[in-house]
Amino acid sequence: MNLHREITIMGDKAVAAARALARLSSEQRRIGLISMADELEARKPQIASSNAADMEAGRKCGLSPAMLDRLLLNDQRINAMIAGLRMVADLPDPVGSDIKRWTRPNGLLIIKRRVPIGVIAIIYESRPNVTADAAALCLRTANAVILRGGKEALRSNIAIAEAMSVGGARAGLPTDAIQIVRNTDHEAVKALVQLEGKVDLVIPRGGEALIRSVAEHARVPVIKHYKGVCHVYVDESADLHMAMKICENAKCQRPGVCNAMETLLVHEKIAETFLPPMCRRYMELGVELRGCPEARRIVPEMKEAVEDDWYAEYLALILAIRVVPTISDAVEHIQKYGSRHSDAIVASSSKAQEFFVSEVDSAAVYVNASTRFTDGGEFGMGAEIGISTDKIHARGPMAVEELTSYKYVVIGNGQVRS
Amino acid sequence: MNLHREITIMGDKAVAAARALARLSSEQRRIGLISMADELEARKPQIASSNAADMEAGRKCGLSPAMLDRLLLNDQRINAMIAGLRMVADLPDPVGSDIKRWTRPNGLLIIKRRVPIGVIAIIYESRPNVTADAAALCLRTANAVILRGGKEALRSNIAIAEAMSVGGARAGLPTDAIQIVRNTDHEAVKALVQLEGKVDLVIPRGGEALIRSVAEHARVPVIKHYKGVCHVYVDESADLHMAMKICENAKCQRPGVCNAMETLLVHEKIAETFLPPMCRRYMELGVELRGCPEARRIVPEMKEAVEDDWYAEYLALILAIRVVPTISDAVEHIQKYGSRHSDAIVASSSKAQEFFVSEVDSAAVYVNASTRFTDGGEFGMGAEIGISTDKIHARGPMAVEELTSYKYVVIGNGQVRS
Numbered sequence: 042m043n044l045h046r047e048i049t050i051m052g053d054k055a056v057a058a059a060r061a062l063a064r065l066s067s068e069q070r071r072i073g074l075i076s077m078a079d080e081l082e083a084r085k086p087q088i089a090s091s092n093a094a095d096m097e098a099g100r101k102c103g104l105s106p107a108m109l110d111r112l113l114l115n116d117q118r119i120n121a122m123i124a125g126l127r128m129v130a131d132l133p134d135p136v137g138s139d140i141k142r143w144t145r146p147n148g149l150l151i152i153k154r155r156v157p158i159g160v161i162a163i164i165y166e167s168r169p170n171v172t173a174d175a176a177a178l179c180l181r182t183a184n185a186v187i188l189r190g191g192k193e194a195l196r197s198n199i200a201i202a203e204a205m206s207v208g209g210a211r212a213g214l215p216t217d218a219i220q221i222v223r224n225t226d227h228e229a230v231k232a233l234v235q236l237e238g239k240v241d242l243v244i245p246r247g248g249e250a251l252i253r254s255v256a257e258h259a260r261v262p263v264i265k266h267y268k269g270v271c272h273v274y275v276d277e278s279a280d281l282h283m284a285m286k287i288c289e290n291a292k293c294q295r296p297g298v299c300n301a302m303e304t305l306l307v308h309e310k311i312a313e314t315f316l317p318p319m320c321r322r323y324m325e326l327g328v329e330l331r332g333c334p335e336a337r338r339i340v341p342e343m344k345e346a347v348e349d350d351w352y353a354e355y356l357a358l359i360l361a362i363r364v365v366p367t368i369s370d371a372v373e374h375i376q377k378y379g380s381r382h383s384d385a386i387v388a389s390s391s392k393a394q395e396f397f398v399s400e401v402d403s404a405a406v407y408v409n410a411s412t413r414f415t416d417g418g419e420f421g422m423g424a425e426i427g428i429s430t431d432k433i434h435a436r437g438p439m440a441v442e443e444l445t446s447y448k449y450v451v452i453g454n455g456q457v458r459s
Numbered sequence: 460m461n462l463h464r465e466i467t468i469m470g471d472k473a474v475a476a477a478r479a480l481a482r483l484s485s486e487q488r489r490i491g492l493i494s495m496a497d498e499l500e501a502r503k504p505q506i507a508s509s510n511a512a513d514m515e516a517g518r519k520c521g522l523s524p525a526m527l528d529r530l531l532l533n534d535q536r537i538n539a540m541i542a543g544l545r546m547v548a549d550l551p552d553p554v555g556s557d558i559k560r561w562t563r564p565n566g567l568l569i570i571k572r573r574v575p576i577g578v579i580a581i582i583y584e585s586r587p588n589v590t591a592d593a594a595a596l597c598l599r600t601a602n603a604v605i606l607r608g609g610k611e612a613l614r615s616n617i618a619i620a621e622a623m624s625v626g627g628a629r630a631g632l633p634t635d636a637i638q639i640v641r642n643t644d645h646e647a648v649k650a651l652v653q654l655e656g657k658v659d660l661v662i663p664r665g666g667e668a669l670i671r672s673v674a675e676h677a678r679v680p681v682i683k684h685y686k687g688v689c690h691v692y693v694d695e696s697a698d699l700h701m702a703m704k705i706c707e708n709a710k711c712q713r714p715g716v717c718n719a720m721e722t723l724l725v726h727e728k729i730a731e732t733f734l735p736p737m738c739r740r741y742m743e744l745g746v747e748l749r750g751c752p753e754a755r756r757i758v759p760e761m762k763e764a765v766e767d768d769w770y771a772e773y774l775a776l777i778l779a780i781r782v783v784p785t786i787s788d789a790v791e792h793i794q795k796y797g798s799r800h801s802d803a804i805v806a807s808s809s810k811a812q813e814f815f816v817s818e819v820d821s822a823a824v825y826v827n828a829s830t831r832f833t834d835g836g837e838f839g840m841g842a843e844i845g846i847s848t849d850k851i852h853a854r855g856p857m858a859v860e861e862l863t864s865y866k867y868v869v870i871g872n873g874q875v876r877s
Contacts, residue, residue, distance in 0.1 A: 060794075064817075145839055149828055156820070158850050237674070241850045256655070256678045262851040263680070283873040290875035376478075398868050399482075402574070410567060410871025419876065420867070421563055432576050432659045432864040433680040434852035446850040449838070450816050453828025455701040457708035458837065 044224060048232040051187055051220050052239030055160040058217035059185040063157055065213065067134040073214040074130035074177055078123050080208025081173065081201065085119055091200035092169065099193050111167045112194055122173045122201075125424065129177040132423040135442050136183050150452040157183035158446045159241035162233050163426075164189045164255055166247035169197035175246075176205060176219045178426045182444040185218050187240065189233060192225035199223065234259040241446075244439075246427050264439070267430040268354040269299030269382035271412045274371040274397065276388035277310040283409060284387040285319055290411040291385065293326050297356045299428060300383045300405075300415040304351060304361040306371045309335065312364045316340050320362075328358045335364040351378040368393055372400045379403065382430055383412040404430060404437035462642060466650040469605055469638050470657030473578040476635035477603040481575055483631065485552040491632040492548035492595055496541050498626025499591065499619065503537055509618035510587065517611050529585045530612055540591045540619075543842065547595040550841040553860050554601050568870040575601035576864045577659035580651050581844075582607045582673055584665035587615035593664075594623060594637045596844045600862045603636050605658065607651060610643035617641065652677040659864075662857075664845050682857070685848040686772040687717030687800035689830045692789040692815065694806035695728040701827060702805040703737055708829040709803065711744050715774045717846060718801045718823075718833040722769060722779040724789045727753065730782045734758050738780075746776045753782035769796040786811055790818045797821065800848055801830040822848060822855035 062070065081088070092114040099109055114122075135155050142152040161184045165171045172188055179186040190198045202221045210216050222229050234243050234255055243263045245255040252265050273291050275284045291302035307315055312335065320330055320340040331346040343362065350361040351374070365371045375384050385407035386397040394408045405415040415437060417425025422440030429435045435443035480488065499506070510532040517527055532540075553573050560570040579602045583589045590606055597604040608616045620639045628634050640647050652661050652673055661681045663673040670683050691709050693702045709720035725733055730753065738748055738758040749768050750761040761780065768779040769792070783789045793802050803825035804815040812826045823833040833855060835843025840858035847853045853861035 060818075060820075063820075143839065145837070149832060151838055159820070260674045262849055264851070280873070286873060286875055294876055400478075402478075402481075402577070403866065405867040405869055407869045408871060410869055410874040411876055413876040414567060414869060414874070415867075419563070420569055421561065431680055433682070436864055437867050446854055448821065449823040449833075449855050451823055451825045451828055451832060453826060455698075455704060456828040456832070457704055458712055458829055458831035 054217040058215040061215040076212035077208035078126040277308040278390035472635040476633040479633040494630035495626035496544040695726040696808035
C-alpha cells in the first residue's frame, strides 16, 4: 500500500478511536489501563523474546553499547513499565472538569471545559518503555495515540502495543486507541506530522536531530523537548555549604539527563573560597572540569573551556565553569548559551534571588535547590510525557493536565447578536 | 543586505525588546499604550496620506473593490483603531500573576507563574488596522511583535507602526517592541517563521492559503486561525420560534465573518413545519438556499446542494440546508464537514443538548444561542487577536490571557535530589 495512504488510514482510525475514548467515563479508562497492565504482565515472556530479537539484530548491525542499553528490556524494566501503567491509571483525570464559567450581561452562560486534545503522535528513539509510558498518559486523558519509535526497537514496541490493545479492548477501550507505525521509512514520519485535521499534536522525544527534523516537516502543532543546557549560579551571597551540596547534586546525581547541570557560574567575590574545595570534590567524583581563564587561575588542574563548551549539553561527567563579575553577567550568560530548560541560583540575598527569577526565562527557575527536580514526578504531577522547552501550551514537565485542551460550552435561551 | 540576515537582526532586536518590556511594570505598559494612542491621534493626517498612497497604488494594480475596501483607512476606522488601543491599555494584565502554587513533601515551593510569551510574529493580509490591534494586545502582555502585513498596505502599516513606536518610546517602551517587515518578498515570511530561538509564536491571520503556507514553512510554533464552517442544528425538540430567530441571526447578521452559519441542519420530524417559514424569511433577506433532496422536496425553490457545498465557507448570503433523520446524523455531518469553530443546537430536550455538547468537538459549542457570539469581546475578554481553530495552547477567541505563557519558580532551602 502507498505509504501516505497507509498513514492516512491510521489517522482516520485514530480520530474514530479518540471519539470513542472521549465517550467513555474516566473510570472506564482507568479500568482499561489496569487491564492493559494485566495483559503486559501476562505477556512478559513474549515481550522479552521480541526484545531479545531486537537486541540480537541491534548487535549484528553494530549498535553502540549505550544504544543497546537503551534498547534492553530486562525483567526489572518490564516490571517498571507495568507499575507505571498502574500508577497512571490512578492519576486524577482532569477531562470534563470546568476550568471556569461566567455569565454575560445578556444571560449567556460561558463554560470553559477541559477536553482531550484528540489524536497525539509521539515520535521517539530507542527506549521501548516509552511505548507504554507515553501511551498510558495519553489514554488517561482520552487521547488516541500513534506511536513511531526507533526502527531498532520495532519488535519490542509492537509486542508492547499489542498487549495494551488487547488488554484495553477487553475492558471496552477502542483497539485503535494505540497504533504503532510499522513502516520504518523516514517518509512515514513526514507523512505522520503532516496529517492536518487528523493529528492534533506531535510530541518528538529524543535527540536534537530528531526534534529539528520533526519541527522542519510538521504541519500540525509540535511541542518540542529540546536539550537542557542547565546552569547553577553561585552568588556572592550564597551559603557556600549549601552551594557545594546543590552543585554536586545537579552535576553528579544523574549526569545523563536533561535537567543535570552543564555549566557552573560563580561570582568572582567568592570564587577563590568556593572553587578550590568544590573542584576537589568534583575531581574525587571523576568530573572533568573545563574553565574560563579566571577559574583556571584559581584551580589550575582544569582544562581550558572553549566557546563550544558553553553551548554543550554534555550529558556526562564533564562540567564547564565560568567566573562572572556580577549577577547580570551570569544572567547574560544563561540568556546567550542556555536552552531555557532549568537554571538555579544559590543565594541568600533576596534581591539577587528576585533578579535571577525575573530575568532568567526558563521553564523552571530554582532558588537554592538543585536543577534535577524538573520532572513530573518530582513536581507532584504523578508522571510526565516529557519536558517542554517551548513556551506554547505547555512549558516544563508535561503531565495529564498538559495533555488536555478545552472547549467553550455556551448555554443560552435564544440569544442572538445585535 | 541579505534577506535572512535582515530578518535575523529583526529577531535579535525583538528578543532584546521583549526582555526590556518584561522588566516594565504593567502600569508602565498601560501608559505606553495610551501614549501610542495619543501619537496615532496626532499623526492622523500622515496615516491618512500613507493610506491614500496605498489606495492609489492598489487601484492602479487592479485590486478588487472588496480588497480596496479592506485596505481603506477612513477617519472612522482610524478613530476606531485609536479607541481600540485605549481600550486594550485598560485591560487587566495577567502577567506576573501566580496561576497556582504548592509545596512538595521535601519543602520545595513550586509556583506556576504567568509570563509573556516573548516574541510574537503576526502575518496578515490587507487590513492595516490589524497592525495597531494586534500589536496592542501583544504589548499589553509584554510581548514584542514582528508584523508582516500585505504588501498593498505597507505604507499604511509603516505609518501606524512608526507612530506607535514613537509614542511608546516617549513613555519608556523599547522602540523595537513593534517592528514591521518592510521586505515584501515572500521569502521574508519564510525566514521569519523559521527563526527558531528568537520567534516564540507565529499567528497567521487571513485566508486559508496564507495559513497553509505559514504552517508548511514554519519551524516555530503556529496557532492557526482557519476558516469557520459553522452549523446550526434544529432538533425535533426545538422551540421553533427561537430556532427561527437564531438561524436568521447566525446567517444574516454579518455573513462575511468566520462565526456566521454556513450550513443549517434540520431534524426530519420538524422539517415540514420549520423549513417553509424559515426559508421564506431567508428569501426575503436575499439568502440563496442550496438544499439536500429532502429539503428541496419541502421547499422546491431551493437550488440543489452538491458535495462541495457542505464544505463551503461562503462568507456570503448563501446557505446550505440538510434534513437529517437523527441528531447523530447531524453530529456526524458536523464532524465530517465542519471546521471545529462554532456550532449550535436549538433544542428543548436536555438529553439532546448534552449529546450535542459532548459529541461536537468545536472551539465553541452553543445551546440555544447564535454562533455569532464566538468573539473575544462578546465572551467578555475585552478584545481578541483572533479565533484559534487549533487545540493547542489556545482554542476559540485569543485574548490577553492566551498571549501569555508560564514558568515554574521553585523555591528551596538547599534541597537536592536523592
